[in-house]
Amino acid sequence: MNEKLAIQGGPKAKTTPNYPMYPGGLEIGEEEKKQVMEVLDRKYLFRYYGPECHPSKVKEFENRFAQKVGSKYALAVNSCTSALISALVACGVGPGDEVIVNGYTFFASCASIVGAKAIPVIAEADETLTIDPDDIEKKITPSTKALLVVHMRGVPCDMDRIMAIAQKNNLKVIEDCAQALGGTYKGKYLGTIGDCGCYSFQYHKIITAGEGGMVVTNDERLYDRCMGYHDTAACWRPDRFAEQRYEGELFCGVNFRMSELTGAVLLAQFGKLDKLLSLMRRNQKRILDQIKDTKGIRVRPVNDAGGDVGICLMFYLDNKVKVQPFAEALKAEGVNAAGVFNSGIPDWHIYAHWKHVLEKKTPTSEGCPWTCPYHKGMPVEYSPDMNPNTLEYLSRVIHLDIPSQLTLEDCDMIAKGINKVAAVLA
Ligand SMILES: Cc1ncc(COP(=O)(O)O)c(C=O)c1O
Structure with missing residues (x-):
């Protein structure tokens, strides 16, 4: 006999409060205050100079970050969007080029391609909800210059296939790890497998400072070009006004620099990363172990399960019509869960809702990058239903955040809620 669901008046499976998903943000405390006060006391707020010389917090953060992930270079910037644009520009992406990106990602991944003056080509996700390598192969044209692959909702893309495709077709690979800091693929940190x-x-x-971003690379030229793009004032150069040291070094950049205040907060937050990751992974495993064999649900497969950062849990139902009742029943049980794709509710993580891209909206009327005269071959076209597999997967999936603050008791109650609801509604 199934237990009566809370939505039908039965007892709730989860009786403890839910936490919002701000793993590092909720842990801001004395360490962050100490770091920030040091910056203020020294009046050293700009990484390159101040009234007195001091070691830069941003530089220290870059050094620690590079050492942790095992990359030769790390450049701190003011957002991941800035990091992606800098990486694309550094890789030589520009007018006339196409860049292939996953259709399930935050819109910024796609917008950064337009920001680099190139044309986004939107590919299918596979069942892991990361980019489908088979579809990458179908979408490559002579204009393709790079792949922007997103380790979406904390799990690695199929990097072996992606790197093989890139090598065969002479493409650059940029990894978007916005949601996957600390994740790995076959023992390597995400972000260190592609070019940037x-x-x-x-x-x-x-981890967070409210805003901020980082680019890593092992290639000195790419690092130099990211530096050149992120700091139009060229403060980073050994001699700001010197001749270029190699052809292509000097060009007009923008200002994506990270402030020392941000660097200070991030130094303190970075010290908490391993603990946050181990708590989220512990919590995710605790729930997964109790639902992995539950009838009627299929846990999202992962390319390298050991590399998942554990920010969330996603599982499929066999029919999209079951998703809304299932999510509502879970909410009534006290479990914070939601469906992902509903064509009626706009969400900028799903390409079908990227109206500005689908309609090729631009801030000026000439329509670049889509009308760029340097673009050769067939025009790139979009429609809301152009990636049916992505929409099919997303329409059947249920998503739960896994805050690091959950206790094991919380996790057991979440698993109980899922099992209770699945027994009746899956
Ligand atoms: C996958 C992905 N890429 C890029 C970004 C953009 O990050 P930022 O807000 O730091 O520019 C986000 C932010 O939500 C994201 O989730």
């Missing part, structure tokens, strides 16, 4: 890796420290991310 980009990270976000926006408030919703694992």
